[in-house]
Amino acid sequence: MSRNVEYQFVSTDTETLIADLVSAYEKITGTSVKPASPEKLFIQWVASIILQERILNNYTGNQNIPSRAEGENLDALGELFFVTERPEAQSAVCTERFYISATQSTAILIPSGTRVTDTSNALVWETVSDVYVPIGSLYVDAQLRCQTPGAIGNGYAIGQLNNLVDLFDYYDHCENITVSDDGADEATDDEYYELMRASTDGYSCAGAKGGYVYFAKQVSTEIADVVANRPSDGCVALYILMDDGSIATTEIKNAVLAACNPDYVRPLTDRISVADPETVNYNITFTYYISRDTSISSTEIQQSVDAAVKEYTVWQCGKLGRDINPSYLIGLLMQTGIKRVELTSPSFIALRDGADNTVPQVAAVNTIAVTDGGHEDE
DSSP: OOSSOOOOSSOOOHHHHHHHHHHHHHHHHOOOOOTTSHHHHHHHHHHHHHHHHHHHHHHHHHTTSTTTOOHHHHHHHGGGSSOOSOOOOBOOEEEEEEEESSOOSSOEEEOTTOEEEOTTOOSEEEESSOEEEOTTOSEEEEEEEESSOSGGGTTOOTTOOOEESSOOTTEEEEEESSOOBOOBOOOOHHHHHHHHHHHGGGGOOSOOHHHHHHHHHTTOTTEEEEEEEEEETTEEEEEEEETTSOBOOHHHHHHHHHHHOSTTTSOTTOEEEEEOOEEEEEEEEEEEEEETTOSSOHHHHHHHHHHHHHHHHHHHTSSTTOOBOHHHHHHHHTTTTOSEEEEEEOOOBOOOOSTTSSOOEEEEEEEEEEEEEEEEOO
């Protein structure tokens, strides 16, 4: 359901309202209302007040419908669902390895809140709990959490977080050994509404597919799609796809596993795992032709074609099991102002969606080759 369509509870047609008021006034007073008479001006003023109230009534009515409510009004409606609060922004996390200069005869404490940053000091990270370098060891791994919530902390490469802020005894050097991830911005109205709808499956403790999908999606607003299936009796496999069409990182998969594995979420007979979907690569190769008498410049058409290709690649990898569909690409291209297109690839490929308990597939673009074939007669 679209969240952009507003239902009209009461009419806001100005002409109809004024006509009704004029008719009622003439009937009560027995006086004919002329177009420029004071009575007509007064009726128009009254009509404007009534219309403002009707607009407010329509707005109020729509704000009581979850599919159309916005902001705090949508937050208030969360009480009607299993999920009562809008997911807040959450910090990215990664695993940091701290090294000491030499093995020691006692364990070396790295206190909770020990801060680390990168060479640019763009963001500051901190350890989430006390950890010790064991006796006889040169390093220990600890979880880092970004002090700035949001997706801004995602994507720090391995080894990039290597600048210690708070020194500890025998410190030598440090580096992150996983890519930072699991950071997410506060849920938008659209994301919160979809989570509301999905939350109705969260009431079941019988291991419904929708329940697992709901709890997995609660982990991050960056998750675009989740498939839950049963590869074998007593086993549940979860497959995660991110907003940008990428496969979930280790941090995201660990967070999803933690969210779906507690006893109050998972039936006792289920064994949960988080696996990667299968990637199916495809190429985009085509030549487009422009009508000779078109009023659109070749540069504008080329920009529109590039935008159409980008829109297609985003759509194609936006859902697990979405078939590789060249017809969708052709439809987008024909809206750019070109005359025709000769599409070499991709060809149609049906992808598995995991409904039959197999590993779902997701499309991923490999190469893109677009050729301008020039002008043609109509």
